[in-house]
Amino acid sequence: MTQTILRRVLCLSAALLLPCAAHAASHDLATFIREQDLDGDGKVSKEEFQRGRDAEFARMDRNRDGVLSHDEYVGDYRERLERDLRERPEGERAEMRSRQLRQADVRFGVLDSDHSGGITTAEFAATGWAMFQRHDTDRDGWVSMADVPNPDA
Numbered sequence: 001m002t003q004t005i006l007r008r009v010l011c012l013s014a015a016l017l018l019p020c021a022a023h024a025a026s027h028d029l030a031t032f033i034r035e036q037d038l039d040g041d042g043k044v045s046k047e048e049f050q051r052g053r054d055a056e057f058a059r060m061d062r063n064r065d066g067v068l069s070h071d072e073y074v075g076d077y078r079e080r081l082e083r084d085l086r087e088r089p090e091g092e093r094a095e096m097r098s099r100q101l102r103q104a105d106v107r108f109g110v111l112d113s114d115h116s117g118g119i120t121t122a123e124f125a126a127t128g129w130a131m132f133q134r135h136d137t138d139r140d141g142w143v144s145m146a147d148v149p150n151p152d153a
């Protein structure tokens, strides 16, 4: 009984940390490397990853106050989502849109770990760092194809 509840809680927290379809890409090793390998050497250093994350944060922080508001975070996601949705059959779009936006909302809540209503650079960096470490399974400070994918990632 207790175990069932525990398992459910664990599944729920895993689900919260899991990305939605449009973000699932970043959690696949090969896609992670393709997206984050800025200098094209086939692997991602911590510095390279950090540079990419900084640029991503700066792009989303429209009013340049160093904090991602809910509107900035979800608004940025919505723009990308609308582009993705154009490639989907029309009948699927509305359902997918509301599901994905709900998930973006949940992700905002997870990223905003102190529930201040905005994601600070520190909160954003902490999540990114966790993602990097999850991929760097051999802990050499690089994410490369030598890192055997973690089945939980």
Ligand SMILES: [Ca+2]
Residues within 6 Å of the ligand: 036, 037, 038, 039, 040, 041, 042, 043, 044, 045, 048
């Ligand atoms: Ca690289």
Ligand SMILES: [Ca+2]
Residues within 6 Å of the ligand: 061, 062, 063, 064, 065, 066, 067, 068, 069, 072
């Ligand atoms: Ca802002």
Ligand SMILES: [Ca+2]
Residues within 6 Å of the ligand: 135, 136, 137, 138, 139, 140, 141, 142, 143, 144, 146, 147
């Ligand atoms: Ca590695």
